[in-house]
Amino acid sequence: MDKRFIRAIHSDQIAAGGMKAVEIDGLEVVICNAAGTFRAIQRRCGHMNAPLEFGTLDGTIVTCGMHCVQFDVTTGHALCGPVPADLGNESLPPRVAEYLGNVTQQMAHIRTESIRTYETKVEAEWVHIAL
Amino acid sequence: MDTESRKKTLQYFFEKVVGPLGFKFTPDADLKDFLLEQEVTLEAKHGIPFCPCQPIRNDRARDMKIVCPCIPFHRQHFDQMKRCWCGLFVHIDVVDPDSLPQFPPHSSIPEGSAGSSDG
Numbered sequence: 001m002d003k004r005f006i007r008a009i010h011s012d013q014i015a016a017g018g019m020k021a022v023e024i025d026g027l028e029v030v031i032c033n034a035a036g037t038f039r040a041i042q043r044r045c046g047h048m049n050a051p052l053e054f055g056t057l058d059g060t061i062v063t064c065g066m067h068c069v070q071f072d073v074t075t076g077h078a079l080c081g082p083v084p085a086d087l088g089n090e091s092l093p094p095r096v097a098e099y100l101g102n103v104t105q106q107m108a109h110i111r112t113e114s115i116r117t118y119e120t121k122v123e124a125e126w127v128h129i130a131l
Numbered sequence: 132m133d134t135e136s137r138k139k140t141l142q143y144f145f146e147k148v149v150g151p152l153g154f155k156f157t158p159d160a161d162l163k164d165f166l167l168e169q170e171v172t173l174e175a176k177h178g179i180p181f182c183p184c185q186p187i188r189n190d191r192a193r194d195m196k197i198v199c200p201c202i203p204f205h206r207q208h209f210d211q212m213k214r215c216w217c218g219l220f221v222h223i224d225v226v227d228p229d230s231l232p233q234f235p236p237h238s239s240i241p242e243g244s245a246g247s248s249d250g
């Protein structure tokens with residue numbers, strides 16, 4: 001089946017190292033300007049569905065802003081799991097500690113999946129993605 | 132998640148940190164590969180890529196000082212040795228890391244073992 005390229009966003013709307021979320025036919029996609037090359041990934045993090053455009057893009061590595069899970073935008077591969085919260089050395093109130101303990105226990109069962117990537121091309125300064 | 136991808140990721144981010152500090156990855160490719168693999172294992176277990184040659188003591192203030200690259204926390208000692216403790220990073224001018232002396236912190240460089248460099 002032929003790929004269907006759809007016009008997504010004007011290339012000058014995303015500076016190098018930037019990301020922007022777009023919705024096309026109900027599909028949420030983040031367009032990344034990875035050092036001048038446009039890449040498209042699914043918007044939702046493969047860990048807990050946080051929107052990835054709120055994270056940071058460094059080279060071809062996107063880091064989710066929620067739990068610092070990283071993905072390669074060229075392949076979609078998950079590069080690491082979530083980073084534990086930094087609670088410092090201060091002792092927490094018992095109820096808060098119990099709550100966080102429960103959350104940690106439940107989060108241990110959440111797997112980090114790789115994310116989907118979409119083929120892109122730039123035509124007449126517009127980024128198109130293949131659906 | 133696979134180890135090789137994570138090793139490349141750590142290398143990518145570490146290079147950005149150690150370069151401005153005057154360090155680089157060891158030219159010993161096997162050692163670099165081995166140490167990065169250990170850090171990936173430690174990160175998978177603890178969520179943090181601790182230095183593979185240092186014990187984790189569950190003392191947060193102390194443990195945070197052995198998060199790789201730990202150069203800023205032990206700069207004086209590493210500058211004297213021209214390498215970090217595990218040898219993953221060496222001074223930018225070092226070409227033969229095996230010739231570098233190792234000695235405890237707060238001691239002077241042993242006589243006649245200044246290390247090999249092209250500088």
